[in-house]
Amino acid sequence: MNGPEETASPEFGKLGRSRPTIVRGEGAYLFDADGRRYVDLGATHGVGNLGATPPAVVEAVREQVGRLVHLGSGYANPVRTAFLERLLGLLPSRFSRVFLGNSGTEAVEAAIKIARSATGRPKVVAARRGFHGRTLGALSATWRRELREPFEPLVPEFVHVAYNDPAAFDGVVDERTALVLLEPVQGEGGVHVGTPEYLRAARAACDRAGALLGFDEVQTGLGRTGRRFAFEHSGVVPDLLALAKSLAGGLPIGATVTSSEVEARFRGSHYSTFGGNPLVCAAGLAALETLVRERLAERAAALGEVARPRLGALPAEKVREVRGLGLMWGIELRDRAAPVLAALQARGYLAIPAGSTVVRLLPPLVISESDWDGGLGALEESVRGG
Numbered sequence: 560m561n562g563p564e565e566t567a568s569p570e571f572g573k574l575g576r577s578r579p580t581i582v583r584g585e586g587a588y589l590f591d592a593d594g595r596r597y598v599d600l601g602a603t604h605g606v607g608n609l610g611a612t613p614p615a616v617v618e619a620v621r622e623q624v625g626r627l628v629h630l631g632s633g634y635a636n637p638v639r640t641a642f643l644e645r646l647l648g649l650l651p652s653r654f655s656r657v658f659l660g661n662s663g664t665e666a667v668e669a670a671i672k673i674a675r676s677a678t679g680r681p682k683v684v685a686a687r688r689g690f691h692g693r694t695l696g697a698l699s700a701t702w703r704r705e706l707r708e709p710f711e712p713l714v715p716e717f718v719h720v721a722y723n724d725p726a727a728f729d730g731v732v733d734e735r736t737a738l739v740l741l742e743p744v745q746g747e748g749g750v751h752v753g754t755p756e757y758l759r760a761a762r763a764a765c766d767r768a769g770a771l772l773g774f775d776e777v778q779t780g781l782g783r784t785g786r787r788f789a790f791e792h793s794g795v796v797p798d799l800l801a802l803a804k805s806l807a808g809g810l811p812i813g814a815t816v817t818s819s820e821v822e823a824r825f826r827g828s829h830y831s832t833f834g835g836n837p838l839v840c841a842a843g844l845a846a847l848e849t850l851v852r853e854r855l856a857e858r859a860a861a862l863g864e865v866a867r868p869r870l871g872a873l874p875a876e877k878v879r880e881v882r883g884l885g886l887m888w889g890i891e892l893r894d895r896a897a898p899v900l901a902a903l904q905a906r907g908y909l910a911i912p913a914g915s916t917v918v919r920l921l922p923p924l925v926i927s928e929s930d931w932d933g934g935l936g937a938l939e940e941s942v943r944g945g
């Protein structure tokens with residue numbers, strides 16, 4: 560029952576990898592069909608910030624599912640309103656409008672459409688190594704060639720500039736540019752932390768050119784980096800903010816947040832049938848309340864500082880570089896990541912790669928100090944080749 564995933568899985572596009580079959584979760588733990596317990600260091604791909612079954616989210620979903628599951632966004636709903644108000648209450652006052660979809664890629668797609676429509680301009684500037692999703696617009700902003708090539712031609716007028724080079728926007732962000740789209744910390748691209756100088760340069764270039772600045776915080780948002788939103792580290796506030804992953808405590812959601820000024824310039828329409836359904840909004844409201852009540856961003860910051868010196872002390876003959884903050888870390892190895900991930904799994908810890916040589920840690924923000932300590936210890940042993 561708990562053997563390697565079958566190559567003949569009916570799931571489209573799944574490769575036959577040696578991964579356990581997970582049937583249950585609790586906090587930072589995931590359990591396989593034989594009852595073996597794993598600590599999640601990334602298995603939920605950054606969705607499970609609050610853990611596998613956050614009690615307040617479970618309770619809110621139970622209550623809402625018996626009241627009203629779905630309602631088109633043409634009708635008002637108090638749960639949706641409460642969720643949106645709670646979300647906006649955590650953000651700077653410039654943000655006052657939210658488009659709700661169902662995934663990260665949809666949140667990015669909406670940002671691209673809003674920017675193009677509101678500016679009347681075609682060009683989108685994104686960064687090398689960036690990842691923004693797999694629908695055609697978001698994929699056009701994504702960098703990795705092997706993700707893009709089979710689907711070309713992609714959407715025209717997307718260009719990529721160097722990440723963390725403040726001069727990269729010079730001569731590129733111009734009067735034809737609708738949007739500069741960046742991750743404040745690049746996740747899939749190997750965990751690269753954007754410098755404040757770089758993000759400030761992006762803001763300045765957008766302001767000079769009359770373009771909009773969009774931050775993709777699908778992976779970094781909601782406490783992951785030690786602040787509720789990663790842009791708080793630099794103080795650079797974007798015009799468009801894409802959120803998803805853990806926003807609704809594990810239920811599918813995407814949100815594109817912007818200002819009433821941008822909305823006023825938007826022409827056309829954008830809509831998603833399931834976006835903003837009451838069930839997900841009830842989960843989202845409970846998730847945001849949990850994030851604030853349990854001070855999870857602060858927790859991520861503290862646990863990140865525990866990790867920093869230990870990860871920094873990993874042997875240089877095995878590790879090229881360690882990057883990250885809060886509970887988002889990339890350990891770039893000199894060799895392939897797969898054997899280290901397998902060694903971690905054998906020790907009861909599930910982490911994920913970011914490219915072929917980076918081990919990525921994205922544990923739930925509720926992970927206990929002892930499990931985080933155990934995970935770092937298991938990583939040290941696995942990297943050393945044990």
Ligand SMILES: Cc1ncc(COP(=O)(O)O)c(C=O)c1O
Nearest residue numbers: 662663664690691692746777778
């Ligand atoms: C920064 C970023 N943007 C967008 C996405 C796409 O999100 P989704 O898979 O929910 O479409 C991801 C997914 O990992 C991501 O990390």
